[in-house]
Structures are given as structure tokens and as C-alpha cells.
Amino acid sequence: MSHFDLTILVIDENAVRAAIIEDGLREAGHAHVTVVHTVNGIARVIETTRPDVIIIDIENPNRDMMEHLFQLTRSVSRPIAMFVDRSDSASIEAAVEAGVSAYIVDGLKKERVKPILDMAVIRFNAFSRLQRELADAKSALEDRKVVERAKGILMKLRNLSEEEAYALLRQTAMNEKKKLADIAQSVVTAAGLLM
Amino acid sequence: MNTIDHPDIAAPAITSGPEQTHLRAGFIPLVDASVLITAAELGFAAREGLTLDLVRDVSWANIRDRLAYRQFDVAHMLSPMPIAAMLELGSNPSPTIAPFVLGRGGNAITLSARLFETMQAQTGLADDAGALDCAKALAAVITARRRDGERPLALGMTYPYSSHNYELRYWLAAGGIDPDRDVRLEVVPPPMTSDALAAGAIDGFCVGAPWNMIASEKGVGRIVATKQDIWASSPEKVIGLRPDWADRNRDSVSRLIVALNAAARWCDDPANHGALADLLAQGANLGAPVDIIQRVLAGQFALDAKGNARVVPNYFVFHGAAANCPSSTQALWVYSQMVRWGQVAYSPEAAATAASAFRADLYAAALGLSESPCEEGVADAFIDGRSFDPAELEAYVRSFITPNQGATA
Numbered sequence: 001m002s003h004f005d006l007t008i009l010v011i012d013e014n015a016v017r018a019a020i021i022e023d024g025l026r027e028a029g030h031a032h033v034t035v036v037h038t039v040n041g042i043a044r045v046i047e048t049t050r051p052d053v054i055i056i057d058i059e060n061p062n063r064d065m066m067e068h069l070f071q072l073t074r075s076v077s078r079p080i081a082m083f084v085d086r087s088d089s090a091s092i093e094a095a096v097e098a099g100v101s102a103y104i105v106d107g108l109k110k111e112r113v114k115p116i117l118d119m120a121v122i123r124f125n126a127f128s129r130l131q132r133e134l135a136d137a138k139s140a141l142e143d144r145k146v147v148e149r150a151k152g153i154l155m156k157l158r159n160l161s162e163e164e165a166y167a168l169l170r171q172t173a174m175n176e177k178k179k180l181a182d183i184a185q186s187v188v189t190a191a192g193l194l195m
Numbered sequence: 196m197n198t199i200d201h202p203d204i205a206a207p208a209i210t211s212g213p214e215q216t217h218l219r220a221g222f223i224p225l226v227d228a229s230v231l232i233t234a235a236e237l238g239f240a241a242r243e244g245l246t247l248d249l250v251r252d253v254s255w256a257n258i259r260d261r262l263a264y265r266q267f268d269v270a271h272m273l274s275p276m277p278i279a280a281m282l283e284l285g286s287n288p289s290p291t292i293a294p295f296v297l298g299r300g301g302n303a304i305t306l307s308a309r310l311f312e313t314m315q316a317q318t319g320l321a322d323d324a325g326a327l328d329c330a331k332a333l334a335a336v337i338t339a340r341r342r343d344g345e346r347p348l349a350l351g352m353t354y355p356y357s358s359h360n361y362e363l364r365y366w367l368a369a370g371g372i373d374p375d376r377d378v379r380l381e382v383v384p385p386p387m388t389s390d391a392l393a394a395g396a397i398d399g400f401c402v403g404a405p406w407n408m409i410a411s412e413k414g415v416g417r418i419v420a421t422k423q424d425i426w427a428s429s430p431e432k433v434i435g436l437r438p439d440w441a442d443r444n445r446d447s448v449s450r451l452i453v454a455l456n457a458a459a460r461w462c463d464d465p466a467n468h469g470a471l472a473d474l475l476a477q478g479a480n481l482g483a484p485v486d487i488i489q490r491v492l493a494g495q496f497a498l499d500a501k502g503n504a505r506v507v508p509n510y511f512v513f514h515g516a517a518a519n520c521p522s523s524t525q526a527l528w529v530y531s532q533m534v535r536w537g538q539v540a541y542s543p544e545a546a547a548t549a550a551s552a553f554r555a556d557l558y559a560a561a562l563g564l565s566e567s568p569c570e571e572g573v574a575d576a577f578i579d580g581r582s583f584d585p586a587e588l589e590a591y592v593r594s595f596i597t598p599n600q601g602a603t604a
Binding site for chain 2: 069070092101
């Protein structure tokens with residue numbers, strides 16, 4: 001029996017991240033993967049799917065609710081939290097930092113579970129990186145917009161060419177040891193107050 | 196090995212190597228984290244040469260796991276958690292000790308405003324009815340609902356091994372309600388309780404401050420009992436440590452207890468409650484409205500949105516009346532309730548294990564107190580008129596097992 005026979009339940013309120021995890025599990029050959037985005041009605045899901053491994057994001061306050069459920073349903077036989085191998089502190093740290101927590105049915109061999117957890121950690125991190133890049137891209141776009149507006153204001157008020165307006169902003173930013181976008185924002189704000 | 200021992204020279208405080216003085220402390224945003232937050236932020240820890248880094252968390256399961264996995268050195272915990280850990284109950288139990296209690300009080304039971312109105316309409320319950328009368332009125336409503344084929348009421352609490360779980364169950368049973376058969380108990384994260392109540396997902400809950408007050412001020416809930424009504428001596432939150440870590444850092448543990456003790460004394464002084472409320476209200480701590488926190492600290496309860504109010508003296512006790520002492524009486528009472536509700540079997544050995552979670556010896560050593568620093572012995576009365584004498588633990592536990600409850604176990 002290979003580790004691909006494990007039944008895995010992913011609980012994540014973030015649908016995009018859940019999809020990324022699910023993809024990873026399927027790519028690794030796991031066919032029995034269930035994904036839910038809400039803990040409402042989770043008791044029934046656990047009852048019907050009988051998961052061997054449950055992956056839930058660590059920031060989900062409903063972990064406490066899950067643990068109560070385990071006491072009530074007993075359909076997951078004594079699930080234990082997170083790590084089969086407590087001495088493996090590097091993996092533990094990596095998982096906590098990535099925001100992964102998991103429950104594993106007692107008695108499951110750690111060799112069978114570790115690849116799943118490692119994959120979840122990698123995918124959680126990939127998701128965070130994606131989010132960060134998205135936020136960076138968004139703020140870069142915002143920056144560019146505000147610089148354009150500041151340039152326009154300077155061109156109009158001081159009769160500068162576009163190049164000169166940009167050079168003035170850059171020089172000021174360098175002199176003041178501030179970001180170009182911050183100087184541009186001050187110009188826009190000041191113009192709003194003065195005009 | 197003992198050849199260089201000099202019996203006439205007092206042992207040094209630090210026994211083995213440099214100890215850890217920079218501690219990471221996990222907490223859940225609740226008023227009963229006051230002592231820990233104050234120790235970290237108002238200089239009480241620094242005065243003892245410790246740096247306490249506070250880390251806010253979202254679930255007790257996280258707190259437990261992050262202490263076990265050494266992400267935290269110190270944890271704000273529900274008092275039953277170290278006991279459950281020592282008894283190896285629940286998911287991922289890992290040895291945990293409690294050398295300091297963060298205080299008493301703070302919990303209350305709130306029912307939905309609609310349910311309370313039904314109780315009044317059906318039983319003539321007074322606006323200022325006591326906690327026991329409210330439980331009995333609830334029992335009458337539950338009987339009527341069952342007769343009419345309505346769904347069982349759903350009540351929220353915070354964690355299977357929580358004072359809230361045992362207090363809610365104690366209150367229900369005192370009113371004649373079987374918590375496992377007559378109602379459905381669910382875990383609801385405290386910050387979500389008033390929304391869950393408003394949405395009708397639950398019909399009531401038992402949680403810590405300030406969440407009862409928030410539900411009552413919004414007009415969605417009616418506070419029907421406080422912790423004082425059920426058992427005034429009940430410990431609420433404790434400081435949890437890993438025993439192996441505590442062994443290797445004895446001096447730091449002592450300093451931590453001294454710092455927490457001073458912080459607790461400061462928190463208990465009503466003159467400091469304004470400053471404490473401001474500190475707690477900050478976003479990184481609780482992030483709740485400062486006026487509500489102030490009223491919580493003063494025990495001024497708005498019972499509902501209609502203006503019914505009640506002042507609960509000593510609603511929070513952070514320090515006075517030996518509130519910080521982790522007494523074995525308290526640990527054994529928690530154990531008695533774990534047995535009562537089928538979480539663990541009774542045995543004298545298990546009782547000893549449960550009692551070993553609360554380390555009054557470490558508390559006493561740090562503060563230079565006598566060997567039995569807690570006011571042990573028979574605890575004050577409970578809502579149902581019983582009292583708890585730890586010397587009669589087995590008889591006490593058996594007294595709860597009525598033929599009725601025996602059938603469900």
C-alpha cells in the first residue's frame with residue numbers, strides 16, 4: 001500500500017491558497033483530497049470522508065472547535081496535532097512560520113505523513129510570496145500614478161518640461177533621503193491644499 | 196560528585212550555566228491576560244532582568260502546540276490545560292506545569308435576548324433573577340422545546356479543557372439540565388461569540404471578558420450568571436511552562452514569578468485600572484473599546500441593552516486572597532469535573548498526576564513563602580450549595596454520578 005491511499009482534508013478559508021495546496025497534493029499523486037473553505041458543517045465532512053490527515057491554517061481560530069469535535073465524533077480516532085516527530089525542530093519551525101497546522105490520525109507512520117506536511121509548507125510559503133509580489137506590484141502601480149500626477153502639477157505650476165519635473169522630484173527625494181513616491185505624494189497633497 | 200560541596204555555604208541561585216532571560220510569551224487577547232501584559236510592558240519583567248516578548252495568538256490549540264514545540268517559553272493558558280496535558284488528554288498533550296495563577300474571575304454566561312424573554316414569559320422569571328433561578332428557568336424552556344419538537348439549544352464555550360466548559364456544565368446541571376443530552380455544546384472562538392449569538396448560530400455562551408459585556412451592550416445577549424455565582428474560588432488563567440525548561444532555568448522561573456506577582460499587585464489596585472484599561476485597549480493587546488474594559492475591570496455589568504445593571508464585587512481578582520497561588524485544591528476540583536463529564540477515569544494515581552500540574556512549590560520558593568503558601572482546604576460554596584473538600588475527592592466525584600448520568604457514560 002503506497003502513501004497515495006491516504007485521505008486528506010484541507011480546511012482553508014482562503015480559496016486560492018486551498019487550491020494551491022490541493023494542486024500540490026494531486027501532483028504528488030494523492031487522489032483522495034477534500035477541500036473545504038468553511039468550518040460550518042465540518043462535522044459531517046469529517047464523518048463522511050474519515051480523513052487520515054487534516055491540514056488547517058494556523059491562523060484559523062476554529063482549531064479549538066476542531067479539537068472539541070474530535071472529542072465528540074470519535075470518527076477520527078484520536079487525531080494528534082501536527083508533528084509525528086517532535087524532535088524534528090527544523091520542520092516544526094518551518095511549518096509554524098509558514099502557518100501550517102495539521103492533525104494526523106494516531107498510528108500513522110511518519111514517513112507517510114512527512115512528505116505531505118513538507119509539501120504543504122512549501123505551498124503555503126509559495127502562496128505568501130505570491131501575495132507579497134501582488135502587493136508590491138500594486139503599490140508600484142500606485143507609486144507610478146502619484147509620480148505622474150506630481151509631474152503634471154510641477155509642469156503646470158513651474159512651467160517645466162516633463163524631464164525637468166521628474167529630475168526635480170528625484171533630486172528632492174535624494175536631498176531629503178526619501179522615496180520618490182513619498183515626495184510625489186507630498187507635492188500632490190500640497191497642491192490639493194494650495195490650489 | 197559531591198566532593199566539592201560546602202554544606203555551610205548557601206547554594207547559588209544559578210545552578211547550571213547561563214539561563215535564558217529573553218522569553219517569548221504567547222497570549223490570547225482577553226482581560227485575564229492583564230498580569231502578563233503588564234509584566235511585559237510596564238517594566239515589572241525588566242526589573243527582574245527579564246525580557247518578555249508578547250506574541251498574540253488566535254487559539255488555545257496554537258498556544259498549547261507552540262509551547263510544546265518551543266516556540267513559546269511562557270504561555271497564557273486556561274487553568275485546566277496543564278492538568279489535561281499532564282493526564283495526556285486531547286490532541287498533542289505535552290508535559291506542562293503552572294507555577295502561577297493569573298487571577299480569578301472574568302467569566303460569565305450569556306443567553307440570547309430572545310431566549311431570555313422566552314424564559315421570562317414561560318416561568319415569570321424576574322429581571323434581576325439570580326444565576327440558579329435562571330438555570331432552572333432555562334431547564335423549563337428546554338423541557339417545553341423538547342415537547343414541541345424544537346431543536347436542542349446550542350451553547351458556545353471556548354475549549355474542551357476550559358474553565359468555561361466546566362462552569363457552563365456546572366451551572367446547567369445545577370438547574371437540572373444534562374449538558375450532554377439536553378443541549379448541544381459547541382466551541383466558538385470568544386471574539387466571534389456576539390456575532391454568532393446575533394446570527395442565531397448559538398443560543399448562549401460562556402466566555403471570558405470582555406465578550407459577555409460586548410454582547411449585552413449590543414442588545415443581542417443577556418448575562419445570566421458570572422463565575423462568582425458558580426464558584427468564586429475557581430482559578431481562571433495560569434502561566435504554563437515546560438517542566439524541562441523550568442528545570443534548566445530555575446532562576447529565570449523565580450524572576451518571572453516575582454515579576455508577575457508585582458504586576459498582579461499593580462493590576463489589583465483600582466487606582467491603576469484606568470491605565471490598565473488604556474494598555475489593554477491597544478490594538479496589539481486586546482483592541483477592545485476602552486470604556487467597556489474599564490467597566491469590566493470595575494465589575495459594572497450592563498446585563499442587557501435595556502439598562503438592567505449589576506455590580507459584581509471582585510469580578511476580577513488579579514492578586515488578592517492568594518489568587519496567584521496554584522493550589523492543589525483547584526487542580527483537584529478541575530480533575531473532579533473532568534471525571535464527572537467523562538473526559539478521564541477516576542483513580543488516585545490520576546488525581547496525583549492532576550495535582551502535580553499546579554506547582555505551588557515553585558511559587559513559594561520564588562516569593563520566599565512557607566511550604567504551603569495557598570489557603571488550602573475546603574473551598575467556598577458552589578451555586579448548588581455543595582462544597583469541595585480535596586480530602587474527600589473520591590466521594591465528591593461519585594456524588595455527581597447520578598443513575599441518569601451513569602447511563603450516558
